[in-house]
Amino acid sequence: MSTAQSPVSQLLERNAALFADKHLLIAGYMEDNYPLVLATAAASATLFTTDYSRWRQLTALHTPQGGAVQLYFGHQLPAAAPAFDTLLILLPKAKAEAHYLLANLLPHLRSGSDIFLVGDNRGGINGADKLLAQYASHCQKLDSARRCSLIHAALDQPVNPFQLESWLQHYSVSVRGHDLRVVALPGVFSADGLDEGTRMLLEHLPPLRGRVLDMGCGAGVIGSALCALHPELEVEMCDINALALESARRTLAANQLSAKVYPSDMLSDIQGKVQHIVTNPPFHAGLKTLYGPTEQLIAQTPQKLAPRGSLLLVANAFLKYQPFLQKAFRQQQILAEDKKFRLYHSF
Ligand SMILES: C[S@@+](CC[C@H](N)C(=O)[O-])C[C@H]1O[C@@H](n2cnc3c(N)ncnc32)[C@H](O)[C@@H]1O
Known part of the structure; x- marks a missing residue:
């Protein structure tokens, strides 16, 4: 079984007695697998994550002995989930996502239930009283260590049923003369407007054919634009984040488009070979800058590409991807660049 590695998990570990013997719902940003240890010690528990990579790891660790633990990956907890008496949220980086999680999960709690929020002091935990204001009349800090805090409140206010539609943000973009409606759930990349790097990529698309993968699709702007501009392409869109995937499905639907x-988790679930991978890849996880997944994507892409395939990648100009691209591919071109972004095409 995993141990507490992150500061948040270490803080939870020394307060583990609070969660034992409860009917526990755990959600939010899990940096390690320690939440499964807490869940296994509870009377019953559900772990809900919007992160596919974490879900795969938890599923692999989950043993029959942890029988009373349910694991869910998705953009919302199913309506039929059981009722809980304790909610623990590991605060995600985006405040909007924390509001969304509370609104989605609190209807699954009995009145009077315990709500615990835990997180990095630099990541919004100090605003927990505002987050909880409409649900609890009082909230208190129980513990803090390693720049993290644990907050408690009791659910003593009425909770409205969750309505996904009221959490959707909408905006329109014009891409090469084509108007696209973008639909996004809170915390999804570019939920408020098109990223300039993504715009550069779309404005300088080289000729593409066959099966094209929009890797890290976010709200689905790139994949939807490809479907709209080049209906002959076989477009697929992937992301690690369930809120992004639901947003991408809704963006496609809002534009009467279809794609898989x-x-x-990067190439983990991609079957067979693809002709092109098109991406504005991630370089953040939580509060940290993280290059690893994108470096890995670059290294593994050549084996995933069909003959005469290519990788089209846009990135902030300060990110040092060029050496990785040069190592993995025989040839590359810079299709566009400005002070902030660079668009690489590698074969
Ligand atoms: C910079 S955003 C780009 C989003 C979208 N393509 C756009 O251009 O607006 C990167 C996306 O990669 C996703 N992501 C992060 N880590 C990932 C991983 N390991 N596998 C797949 N997608 C990942 C993030 O959830 C995010 O939606």
């Missing part, structure tokens, strides 16, 4: 949308 599914979870994948």
Whole structure:
């Protein structure tokens, strides 16, 4: 079984007695697998994650002995989930996502239930009283260590049923003369407007053919634009984040387009070979800058490409991807660049 590695998990570990013997719902940003230890010690527990990579790890660790633990990956907890008496949220980086999680999960709690929020002091935990204001009349800090805090409140206010539609943000973009409606759930990349790097990629698309993968699709702008501009392409869209995947499905639907949308941790779930991978890849996880997944994507892409396939990648100009691209591919071109972004095409 995993141990507490992150500061948040270490803080939870020394307060583990609070969660034992409860009917516990755990959600939010899990940096390690320690939440499964807490869940296994509870009377019953559900772990809900929007992160496909974490879900795969938890599923692999989950043993029959942890029988009373349910694991869910998705953008919302199913309506039929059981009722809980304790909610623990590991605060995600985006405040909007924390509001969304509370609104989605609190209807599954009995009145008077315990709510615990835990997180990094630099990541919004100090605003917990505001987050909880409409649900609890009082909230208190129980513990803090390693720049993290644990907050408690009791659910003593009425909770409205969750309505996904009221959490959707909408905006329109014009891409090469084509108007696209973008639909996004809170915390999804570019939920408020098109990223300039993504715009550069779409404005400088080289000729593409066959099966094209929009890797890290976010709200689905790239994949939807490809479907709209080049209906002959076989477009697939993947992301690790369930809120992104649901947003991408809704963006496609809002534009009467269709494509295959599914979870994948970079190339983990991509079957067979693709002609092109098109991406504005991630370089953040939580509060940290993280290059690893994108470096891994670059290294593994050549084996995933069909003959004469290519990788089209846009990134902030300060990110040092060029050496990785040069190592993995025989040839590359820079299709566009400005002070902030660079668009690489590698074969
Ligand atoms: C910079 S955003 C780009 C989003 C979208 N393509 C756009 O251009 O607006 C990167 C996306 O990669 C996703 N992501 C992060 N880690 C990932 C991983 N390991 N596998 C797949 N997608 C990942 C993030 O959830 C995010 O939606």
